Amino acid sequence: MSGRRLLTLHGVLVLLFLYLPIAVIVVLSFNASKYGVQWHGFTLKWYAALLGHARIHGYVTNSLIIATSSTLIATILGTLLALGIHRYRFFGRGGLLFLLYVPVVIPDIVMGVSLLLFFAWAQNYLRALHLGLGTVIVAHVTFQIAYVTLVVKSRLAGLDPSLEEAAADLGATSWRRFWKVTFPLVWPGIAAAALLAFTLSLDDFVITFFTAGPGSTTLPIYIYSSVKRGVTPEVHAVSTLMILVTTLALLGVQRASNRR
Amino acid sequence: MNRPSWRRLLATVAPGAFWLVVFSLLPTLLILYASFLQRGPHGWLSGPLTLANYARFFGISSSGFDPLYLNILGRSFLLGVVTTVAVVLLGYPFAFFIARSRHKNLLLLLVVLPFWTNFLIRVYAWIVIFQRRGVINAFLSYLHLPTLHLYPSWTAVYVGTIYTYLPFLILPLYASVEKVDWTLLEAAYDLGAGRVRGFWHAVFPQTLPGLVAGVLLVFIPALGTFVISDLLGAGKAILIGNVIQQQFGGSRDWAFGSAAAFVLMALVLLGLWLYARRAGESGMGELL
Numbered sequence: 001m002s003g004r005r006l007l008t009l010h011g012v013l014v015l016l017f018l019y020l021p022i023a024v025i026v027v028l029s030f031n032a033s034k035y036g037v038q039w040h041g042f043t044l045k046w047y048a049a050l051l052g053h054a055r056i057h058g059y060v061t062n063s064l065i066i067a068t069s070s071t072l073i074a075t076i077l078g079t080l081l082a083l084g085i086h087r088y089r090f091f092g093r094g095g096l097l098f099l100l101y102v103p104v105v106i107p108d109i110v111m112g113v114s115l116l117l118f119f120a121w122a123q124n125y126l127r128a129l130h131l132g133l134g135t136v137i138v139a140h141v142t143f144q145i146a147y148v149t150l151v152v153k154s155r156l157a158g159l160d161p162s163l164e165e166a167a168a169d170l171g172a173t174s175w176r177r178f179w180k181v182t183f184p185l186v187w188p189g190i191a192a193a194a195l196l197a198f199t200l201s202l203d204d205f206v207i208t209f210f211t212a213g214p215g216s217t218t219l220p221i222y223i224y225s226s227v228k229r230g231v232t233p234e235v236h237a238v239s240t241l242m243i244l245v246t247t248l249a250l251l252g253v254q255r256a257s258n259r260r
Numbered sequence: 261m262n263r264p265s266w267r268r269l270l271a272t273v274a275p276g277a278f279w280l281v282v283f284s285l286l287p288t289l290l291i292l293y294a295s296f297l298q299r300g301p302h303g304w305l306s307g308p309l310t311l312a313n314y315a316r317f318f319g320i321s322s323s324g325f326d327p328l329y330l331n332i333l334g335r336s337f338l339l340g341v342v343t344t345v346a347v348v349l350l351g352y353p354f355a356f357f358i359a360r361s362r363h364k365n366l367l368l369l370l371v372v373l374p375f376w377t378n379f380l381i382r383v384y385a386w387i388v389i390f391q392r393r394g395v396i397n398a399f400l401s402y403l404h405l406p407t408l409h410l411y412p413s414w415t416a417v418y419v420g421t422i423y424t425y426l427p428f429l430i431l432p433l434y435a436s437v438e439k440v441d442w443t444l445l446e447a448a449y450d451l452g453a454g455r456v457r458g459f460w461h462a463v464f465p466q467t468l469p470g471l472v473a474g475v476l477l478v479f480i481p482a483l484g485t486f487v488i489s490d491l492l493g494a495g496k497a498i499l500i501g502n503v504i505q506q507q508f509g510g511s512r513d514w515a516f517g518s519a520a521a522f523v524l525m526a527l528v529l530l531g532l533w534l535y536a537r538r539a540g541e542s543g544m545g546e547l548l
Binding site: 007008010011014015017018019020021022024025028036037038077078080081083084085087088090092096099100101102103105106107108109110111113114115116117118120121124138139141142145149174199203205206210219220223224227228231235239242243246247249250251254 | 268269271272273275276277279280281283284285286287288290291294304350351353354356357358360361365367369370371372373374376377378379380381382384385386387388389393394395398423426427476480481483484485486487491501504505508514517518521524525528529532
């Protein structure tokens with residue numbers, strides 16, 4: 001067999017490996033059987049059951065509230081950080097960069113337990129930050145900031161500095177320079193960073209697991225506890241819908257970036 | 261690069277820096293501090309400062325050496341190493357397959373999609389595949405073959421980990437493979453190099469930045485995982501991540517859990533420091 005053919009065969013096998021689990025879940029979500037993997041006929045009843053499942057609606061709402069508010073905060077803070085780090089040299093810049101990389105590179109669980117410890121401490125001594133939606137949002141912002149800053153920073157690094165200089169020569173104030181020149185150029189980077197932050201928040205399990213309290217159950221936490229207790233077929237339906245949303249979002253992003 | 265006025269620096273850097281100091285640096289310092297405390301009467305922490313947690317982790321006690329937790333740490337390392345090797349064997353040729361294909365965008369999308377599919381769903385799917393009446397055993401009994409015990413097991417944990425982190429390697433590696441300058445390979449052939457030698461000297465070094473970034477992105481989370489071993493090992497596969505989770509959950513010995521978490525973090529940061537010393541700021545950027 002030629003090298004080229006071997007490469008293709010290997011590629012096809014890897015793709016099968018990547019898609020086997022996803023296919024299994026999608027197929028099971030349409031299976032009439034409540035237990036096991038035997039095919040008992042096509043059904044949409046698990047999807048219908050979802051519609052009447054009020055608790056799951058609450059989990060979806062929690063996930064969306066957390067993702068939206070944390071993305072908003074992280075995008076603002078991260079964009080400002082990227083601007084400052086890109087433009088200025090100052091004391092502590094290296095330390096700040098290090099602090100930015102830490103949440104990206106340390107294992108999730110270390111970040112999860114250290115935030116749990118911090119929140120428990122604040123609760124004990126400051127009577128603040130009780131575990132709930134608020135603490136999950138704070139935790140998510142903490143890892144999102146790093147990603148937002150690094151994405152926006154790389155976009156800023158690709159800008160032509162002479163544009164800002166030209167604006168300055170024409171007498172634009174620094175505020176005006178930012179809104180009229182820098183911001184429109186960096187905008188796609190900020191949007192991409194926000195989208196990344198939003199997806200990371202929706203997808204996160206480990207950090208949410210340690211920082212959530214009663215009443216702040218998210219969709220991933222619900223899936224985890226269902227798997228621990230024994231899965232109901234509704235979980236297959238929820239998962240399939242989540243896969244569908246991811247696929248549509250990715251296709252949307254790809255189309256948007258092709259058009260540019 | 262300007263020398264900033266204080267006002268501008270405060271307006272841009274200060275809010276984010278404040279956030280990171282309070283919610284990232286401070287919690288990390290708290291973990292370090294808590295690792296020297298003891299379990300208090302109500303499951304909370306209390307003084308005085310002690311080295312007992314580290315002594316317990318490294319198995320040093322008055323009754324001799326007990327490598328319980330060091331073995332668990334070793335098992336986590338083994339999982340990290342085996343996963344990394346397997347993922348490189350699967351992913352390295354695959355990155356070339358994408359780069360040389362006519363359907364690059366489609367193939368990239370096909371790798372990104374599982375990557376963005378919720379992690380728990382992907383791990384759970386392997387339970388469905390491996391369980392007693394799961395996909396594999398259903399297939400085996402259809403062929404009238406004896407069924408296998410695959411879940412819960414270490415095999416399942418390994419397959420699940422390899423599966424989960426494969427895209428983490430392919431994506432940064434592909435970024436390097438795509439930029440490979442193939443004329444170097446032709447030059448090597450012209451100079452009389454064979455296929456293997458030509459690849460090794462002309463192509464492989466060009467893929468190294470992506471490969472190293474990918475390996476770190478696989479090895480570090482694999483080292484710290486607790487969800488995959490928890491679900492696919494069903495409580496029987498204990499890794500360092502599971503130890504930390506148990507101490508902060510059911511066992512409620514936060515002091516010991518903090519010591520275990522700090523050991524894990526110190527190992528990761530040490531590895532990264534060694535990497536950053538060679539690669540610098542731009543090299544850290546490759547990690548994204």
